Amino acid sequence: MVSVIVADAQVLCRVGLCKVLDLAEDVEVIGQAENAEELLTKSKKLQPDVVIVDYNQPSFFDHHIVRKVKEISPKTDLLIISSDNRKDRIYQVLEDGSNSFLTKQCDEGEILDAIRATAKGEKFYCHKILDLIIERSFPSKSEDCSATPLTPREKEILTLVAKGKVAKEIAADLHISPHTIYTHRKNILKKLHLTSPMEMVVYALEHGLIDLNDKPFNS
Amino acid sequence: MVSVIVADAQVLCRVGLCKVLDLAEDVEVIGQAENAEELLTKSKKLQPDVVIVDYNQPSFFDHHIVRKVKEISPKTDLLIISSDNRKDRIYQVLEDGSNSFLTKQCDEGEILDAIRATAKGEKFYCHKILDLIIERSFPSKSEDCSATPLTPREKEILTLVAKGKVAKEIAADLHISPHTIYTHRKNILKKLHLTSPMEMVVYALEHGLIDLNDKPFNS
DNA sequence: CATTTTATTTATACTTAGTCTAAGTTAGAA
C-alpha cells in the first residue's frame, strides 16, 4: 500500500484529488495539508511514500517546499500538480528533486497515470512539462528560446528599474556610473527585442523578476 | 431536486465540487463543462437550476459567461467560485446577476452553505466578497481607500503608458497634445502617491488595468 | 599559453522626454 499526503491550499482541489486517488488501487491518503507548515509537520511524522503538492500558492506554499520535504523525509517521492507558468521556477523545482510534474490543466487520465507511476517510484511528466524539458535539452531548437538570456548584473538592474528606480538612483545604489546603467539597459532592450523602458518593466513583471506581491483584495 | 451544472477548466476542481455536492441533499449534478462553449450548450439544453462556475480561467472561461448564461437560461442561478483578484471585474460579475460568490480559498463548510443557499434561490457571499461589497457601499470608510480613484481618461492613459507607449505616441493615438499626457501622468502620480512613471506601470499591472496576457509556457 | 568572447565598466556629445508653472474649456453638482 502506497501512503500519500495531499497538499493544496484549495479545499476543492484536495477533495478532487482524494476522489481521483480513490480510483487508484494500492493508494491510501494518510493525510492532507493546507499550507507548507502543516505539510512539513505531517511529512515528518508520517513519512509518506508520496506527497502530492501544488507549490505555487502564495502565502500557503512556495517552490522551496520540494527541497524542504526532501530534507525532512528523504525517501518521499514528490508529485507536483501546479499551475505555475514561470519556466525558471519550474526548472528549479525539477532540479530540486520532484519526481513527477503535472499541471492543473491535465485530465483525469494523466493524473491517474502520474499517481500510479509515482507510487511505483517512477517519474511522470505531463506534455507541457515534457515540452519544457525537451526545449531545455535542445536549446537551439527554434531560435533564441527558453529562459531569460540576461546576465546576473542585467537582471539586477532590470529588477531595480522595474521597482521604479531611475538610472541615477540605481547608479547610486550600486556605486557605479549612470552611464553603466544606460548601457545595461540598452543591452537588455536589445536582447529582449523591446523598445521602451516601460516594456522592460512589463517584461520583468511577467517573468516574475520582481514579486508583484500577490495581494488579492488589498487596496 | 435541484439540478446543477459544474463548470471549471480544471478537472480536479470539478471532481472536488461534485464530491462536495454529494454531501448536499436535494442536489443533483446533471452535467459538467470544461469551457464556456460547453457550458452554454449544456445550459441551453438542460436549463439547470444552478450553474457553478469559475469565470476566471483565460481561454476557457471569462467574466462574460455570467451574462451569457443568464441570456440563454434566464431562470438559472449562478454560483461563482473563483480566485479572481481584480475588484473591478468582481463588481462587474456581481452586477451581471451572479447570485452567489465564493473564492477558491473558501472552506468546505462555506461551499456547502453557498450551494444550499443558491439552490433555494437565496444569495450567498463569502467573507472576502462581502468585505468588497461593504467597502463599495461605504466608500469613505478609512480614507482614500477602495477602488482606483482615477478618472476614465486617466485609466486610459495609464493603460497605454503601461503598454510601453511613450507620451508622444499616446498623444498621437488619442489626437491630443503630448502636454496633456504629461499633465494626466502627473495627476496620476499625485493621486497614487507615486514618484516615477515606472511605478505607475507596476501599479497598473498589480491592479489589472492591463492584461499581462496570461500565456503560460510562452517564451 | 595565447586568444577570443562575454560581462562589466566608463565617457563625450547629442537628442528627447518629462517637469514646472500657469491657465483655458467644458460639464455637471450644489
Next chain:
DNA sequence: TTCTAACTTAGACTAAGTATAAATAAAATG
C-alpha cells in the same frame, strides 16, 4: 449661477536617455 472636477494646452526649463566608442577583467576556447 457658481463652484468643482475632468480634461485640455503651452512655454521655459531640467533631467533623463541614446549613440558611439572604448577600456578592463574574467571566463571560455583553440
